[in-house]
Amino acid sequence: MSSNADINNRPDYDHVIQDIADYVLNFEVSSEEALDTARNCLLDTLGCGLLALRFPECTKHLGPMVQGTFVPNGARVPGTSLKLDPIKAAWDIGCIIRWLDYNDTWLAAEWGHPSDNLGGILAVADHLSQVRLSKGDRPLMMREVLEAMIMAHEIQGVIALENSFNRVGLCHVLLVRVASTAVVTKMMGGNREQIMAAISHAWVDGSALRTYRHAPNTGSRKSWAAGDATSRAVRLADMSMRGEMGIPSVLTAVQWGFYDVSFSKTNQNQALKPEAERQFSFSQKYGTYVMENILFKISFPSEFHAQTAAEAAVILHPLVKTRLADIQHIVVRTHESAIRIISKSGSLANSADRDHCLQYMVAVPLAFGGLRAEHYEDEFHAAHPIIDELRDKMEIVEDKRFSAEYLEADKRSIANAIQVFFKDGSSTEEVLVEYPLGHRRRREEGIPLLQQKFKANLASRFPHQQCKKISTLCKDQAALERTPVNRFMDLFVIA
Numbered sequence: 198m199s200s201n202a203d204i205n206n207r208p209d210y211d212h213v214i215q216d217i218a219d220y221v222l223n224f225e226v227s228s229e230e231a232l233d234t235a236r237n238c239l240l241d242t243l244g245c246g247l248l249a250l251r252f253p254e255c256t257k258h259l260g261p262m263v264q265g266t267f268v269p270n271g272a273r274v275p276g277t278s279l280k281l282d283p284i285k286a287a288w289d290i291g292c293i294i295r296w297l298d299y300n301d302t303w304l305a306a307e308w309g310h311p312s313d314n315l316g317g318i319l320a321v322a323d324h325l326s327q328v329r330l331s332k333g334d335r336p337l338m339m340r341e342v343l344e345a346m347i348m349a350h351e352i353q354g355v356i357a358l359e360n361s362f363n364r365v366g367l368c369h370v371l372l373v374r375v376a377s378t379a380v381v382t383k384m385m386g387g388n389r390e391q392i393m394a395a396i397s398h399a400w401v402d403g404s405a406l407r408t409y410r411h412a413p414n415t416g417s418r419k420s421w422a423a424g425d426a427t428s429r430a431v432r433l434a435d436m437s438m439r440g441e442m443g444i445p446s447v448l449t450a451v452q453w454g455f456y457d458v459s460f461s462k463t464n465q466n467q468a469l470k471p472e473a474e475r476q477f478s479f480s481q482k483y484g485t486y487v488m489e490n491i492l493f494k495i496s497f498p499s500e501f502h503a504q505t506a507a508e509a510a511v512i513l514h515p516l517v518k519t520r521l522a523d524i525q526h527i528v529v530r531t532h533e534s535a536i537r538i539i540s541k542s543g544s545l546a547n548s549a550d551r552d553h554c555l556q557y558m559v560a561v562p563l564a565f566g567g568l569r570a571e572h573y574e575d576e577f578h579a580a581h582p583i584i585d586e587l588r589d590k591m592e593i594v595e596d597k598r599f600s601a602e603y604l605e606a607d608k609r610s611i612a613n614a615i616q617v618f619f620k621d622g623s624s625t626e627e628v629l630v631e632y633p634l635g636h637r638r639r640r641e642e643g644i645p646l647l648q649q650k651f652k653a654n655l656a657s658r659f660p661h662q663q664c665k666k667i668s669t670l671c672k673d674q675a676a677l678e679r680t681p682v683n684r685f686m687d688l689f690v691i692a
Contacts, residue, residue: 210393211448213477214400217352217375218392220483221383226344231485233674235343238301238350240671241493241647242312243689244654245300246293247276248570251657254548255296258421259289270327272320275689276658283324287377287431291316291424297570298420298552299498301491301635303350304534304603304611307357308501309369311487313423314349317377317431318342319686321384326683337384339685340678345380347488352376354487359478363538365460367404370426375399377430385438394443398433400455401447412541415550449476480606490609493635495646497568502535503558505630506613510562512628513617517563521583523619527591529559530614530629532599540593548573559615560587602631611636648672663688 209215226232249255259274261281271280274289281289291313294300301312319342326336353376362369378399382392409418437443448455456475497507506529517524531540539555551557551573562568564583571577578584599612616627634643651671655664667688670677677685 208446208449210397210443210445213448214393214396214445216483217379217396218389220352221348221379221392222389224348224483226347226485228347228485228489231347231488232343232678234488234491235346235350236671236674236677237493237644237647238312238346238488238491239315239343240651240668242294242300242315243275244651245297246290247658247689248299248654249293249296250276252296252570254417255293255420258292258424261285270324270331272323273686273690275319275686276691278691281320283320284428284431284435286320286324287317288421288424288428289316290319291427292421293424295423296420297498298500299494299570301493302501303354303357303487303491304501304609305354305358306361306604307363307369307372308534308538309353309357309372310423311350311353311373311376311491312346313370313373314353314377314380314427314430315346316424316427317381318345318349318384318427319682321381321431321434322682323686325384326681330683336681336683338678339680339682341384342682343678345384347485348483349376349380350487350491351483351485352379354491355479355481355483356477359480362404362460363407366407367459368407368410368422370422371399371402371404373423373426374402374430374433377427378433381431382434382437385434387434387438390443391437393445394441395433395437397443397445397447398436398441399430401444402429402433403455403459410553411538412543412550415553416547417549419549419553490637492609492611492633492637493643493647495634495643495650497558497562498552498570498573499558499568500539500553500555501633502532502539502611503555503613504633504635505611506531506535506555506559506615507562507568508630508633509613509615509628510559511566511568512630513615513625514563514566516625517617518566520619521564521587523621524587524590525618525620527559527563527587527618528616528627529555529591529593530596530599530612530627531555531593532603532612533595534600534603535613536593536595542588545578548575551578554588555593556588556591557584559591560584563587563615563617599631609636658691 268282272283272286322337353372378395382395408414461475545551561572602608602610610631612631614629618624632638
């Protein structure tokens with residue numbers, strides 16, 4: 198036998214893939230907390246998508262690839278009159294819900310926004326429901342959408358707990374593609390083999406680079422990247438359902454697999470890690486943990502590592518608003534992840550650059566008492582030079598306790614503290630906020646405000662009676678769960 202030949206014994210699917218497939222096929226969602234949180238996640242995510250429709254830079258991406266295309270039983274894009282094939286509908290829904298960076302977040306070794314998976318879930322559920330009705334069959338119910346959301350959140354979030362893709366330069370939307378692929382293949386009726394085949398293709402696609410999220414290249418791609426990922430998931434699911442073969446050892450194949458190609462180096466100048474460090478690490482099984490602990494963005498449309506910083510700045514605003522010119526310097530104590538991804542100096546080129554700048558997201562509420570999506574726009578920035586003046590006066594300091602408690606499973610804090618010092622030697626007290634309003638520890642305080650946010654976002658798009666009908670349904674867990682998906686989507690159509 199030649200020693201210059203590969204051994205071509207086809208392996209079983211990697212255990213990571215098998216575990217995901219078994220979870221989506223066999224796990225039964227029984228957690229009332231997870232279902233209730235999923236409902237709030239659904240309404241908040243859709244509300245953020247409706248608000249994004251006010252921004253032309255977002256809406257220019259929407260619509261069919263070929264104008265005038267008619268799609269029988271097309272999936273609807275909430276807040277529009279569009280009826281698209283489910284692949285493009287997933288792209289559009291994913292784009293609008295992520296555009297303003299204003300809904301849920303997951304922070305661990307890897308970061309991300311599990312609600313991004315709703316693009317694929319909702320597009321497929323709407324299309325399938327209409328197809329089933331056209332054949333006289335039962336449509337999907339919104340309970341099934343909530344369960345799919347819980348599972349997609351769990352897959353993305355559990356993988357992210359101990360596996361940092363950002364440290365090897367990869368973007369977290371890879372996990373959106375993987376999670377969406379798993380749940381939408383199941384929704385389409387996929388069996389275990391078909392689900393595993395689809396997931397394997399999600400991994401073999403590799404990952405986008407994170408460079409569009411960081412200085413000096415931060416730009417609008419970060420606002421549509423997740424839509425692209427969840428849309429790709431729908432395509433891969435469809436291919437698998439048509440019989441496309443899988444790639445069983447896509448992760449573990451020597452030299453050619455994901456671990457060796459994409460997960461093996463911290464940077465190109467370092468040697469390969471030991472094999473054990475090149476594979477994913479898991480601290481727990483899939484369940485409902487992620488949805489139950491998801492972080493909501495309630496007060497500010499800002500990158501989540503800055504949420505508590507913006508809250509602290511709002512608290513300080515009354516104390517500094519008449520003394521902005523007298524500020525000597527500002528000290529921001531924060532955690533390592535915030536420093537690594539959103540602390541930046543120098544000019545900010547666009548709104549996407551600004552909503553991922555810690556200093557900008559502190560300066561605006563310090564000066565103006567709040568932080569809204571409009572505050573990132575070019576016109577606002579150009580009209581208020583005080584923002585950059587304050588940025589230049591900031592000192593960003595890592596607090597080791599903040600960094601440690603950010604990763605502790607029973608805390609998951611996202612702490613920031615701010616103190617302002619004046620030229621006359623006086624200073625404010627330091628304002629510390631350890632847990633943002635959208636944290637699980639602040640649910641009782643946060644959920645009523647989340648619902649108010651949803652109503653305000655509905656009002657940005659629909660007349661009063663339609664807003665009332667939607668909000669009444671979304672507030673009733675039992676009524677929402679038994680609503681057919683197509684009927685739910687009907688409520689969000691603009692004629």
